Amino acid sequence: MGKFNSKKLLRAHAYCFIISFLAKQPLLLSSNCQRQSEVLLTLCPIGGNAFMKLLKWLSVADRFYKIYLDKQLAPFGINSSQHMFLIKICHSPGILLDSLMDMFYVHPSNIVRTIAALEKQGMITRSPNEKDKRTCKLYPTDRTLSVIDDIQAVCDKTEAILLQGISGSDKNLFIDLLTQAGKNITSELHIERKEEDFYD
Numbered sequence: 370m371g372k373f374n375s376k377k378l379l380r381a382h383a384y385c386f387i388i389s390f391l392a393k394q395p396l397l398l399s400s401n402c403q404r405q406s407e408v409l410l411t412l413c414p415i416g417g418n419a420f421m422k423l424l425k426w427l428s429v430a431d432r433f434y435k436i437y438l439d440k441q442l443a444p445f446g447i448n449s450s451q452h453m454f455l456i457k458i459c460h461s462p463g464i465l466l467d468s469l470m471d472m473f474y475v476h477p478s479n480i481v482r483t484i485a486a487l488e489k490q491g492m493i494t495r496s497p498n499e500k501d502k503r504t505c506k507l508y509p510t511d512r513t514l515s516v517i518d519d520i521q522a523v524c525d526k527t528e529a530i531l532l533q534g535i536s537g538s539d540k541n542l543f544i545d546l547l548t549q550a551g552k553n554i555t556s557e558l559h560i561e562r563k564e565e566d567f568y569d
């Protein structure tokens with residue numbers, strides 16, 4: 370077998386193991402990398418403890434980044450469950466409430482409550498949708514527009530903290546892996562959302 374980059378091999382097979390586990394599908398390894406995978410397994414055996422570590426640190430990251438965001442966003446009168454809606458509404462003023470429900474991986478009833486809370490706080494306004502009376506258009510208020518750059522800066526800083534110690538190329542790989550893992554589990558639960566970029 371020719372010389373290969375062990376670091377890249379570890380990354381590639383880590384990708385395979387993670388998405389295979391979450392999607393509950395068997396690993397499909399080409400004949401060319403079968404021997405390399407055997408070497409990998411002897412160096413880093415995969416078992417229940419390894420996957421429990423994955424679930425543990427996903428939970429830790431989720432719990433504490435929200436705590437951090439809540440503290441940082443408190444001066445603006447919002448929390449970690451509201452900022453993403455404000456950012457989207459500011460980037461797409463007049464967006465339909467129904468569009469938010471099709472976009473975010475959040476239960477529709479929670480979105481309705483969050484939008485009502487933001488309206489009560491004076492962060493957004495809603496107006497009738499002349500084409501469909503069953504939904505409404507959402508707009509940011511001047512108050513929101515005056516602080517949205519600061520809110521975005523808080524989000525950027527939070528992401529930077531989460532990615533501390535990870536090199537540039539590894540950051541992209543990590544985000545790709547996390548995205549795939551999220552798609553795997555939502556697909557398993559038959560949850561679908563539009564493939565629309567957050568900032569479109």
